[in-house]
Amino acid sequence: MGDRPVYSCRCHVFRIDATTKKTWIPAAEGPVQVSFFFDPSKRAYRVVSIDNGKPIINSTVVAGMTFSRTAQKFGQWSDQRANTVYGVGFGNEDELTKFADQFEEAKSCV
Numbered sequence: 001m002g003d004r005p006v007y008s009c010r011c012h013v014f015r016i017d018a019t020t021k022k023t024w025i026p027a028a029e030g031p032v033q034v035s036f037f038f039d040p041s042k043r044a045y046r047v048v049s050i051d052n053g054k055p056i057i058n059s060t061v062v063a064g065m066t067f068s069r070t071a072q073k074f075g076q077w078s079d080q081r082a083n084t085v086y087g088v089g090f091g092n093e094d095e096l097t098k099f100a101d102q103f104e105e106a107k108s109c110v
Contacts, residue, residue, distance in 0.1 A: 003037035003046065007102045009095060010034070013049055013056050014087035016076075024087050027056040034088065036061075036102050045106035047086075057086055063110055067103040075100055 010031045017023040028051040037046045049057040059079040067077045073096050076087040090096045 002041075003039045006036050006038045006045075007098075008033055008035040009090075009099055011091075011095065011099070012089035013051075014089065015056075016085035016087070018084070027051070031091075032056065034099075036106055038106075043110065045110060047103075047106075058082070059086060061103065061106040061110060063107060065103075065107060067100050067107075069096065069100060072096075077103070 010033055012031055013027040013034065014024040015027050017025050027049075032049050032051045034047060034049040034057060037048055038044070039046075045061040047057050047059045047061065048055070059077070059082060065077055065079070067075055069075045072093050073090045074087060075096055076085055078085045088096075088099060090099065
């Protein structure tokens with residue numbers, strides 16, 4: 001059956017600078033679609049975003065992950081498998097809340 005989308009939104013996507021571990025680097029020039037996918041056969045969730053045919057997020061949600069709201073419209077999580085920290089910026093706090101809720105729901109199911 002494969003992955004099926006369960007939630008999508010548009011936001012700015014960032015990755016932490018691997019050298020400084022302090023600076024956010026934009027992963028795309030503007031807002032992009034970010035989606036949560038669920039694979040029922042594996043009981044696994046992934047956060048995926050593709051910009052111009054290039055994957056900028058492909059993060060499998062695992063039980064130990066934490067999504068942190070670090071500002072009113074910004075949040076982040078660390079993906080040790082991808083060896084990076086992802087950041088997402090939204091137009092308003094409600095959009096961030098919906099994303100955070102979906103992340104927590106996905107984490108609770110794995």
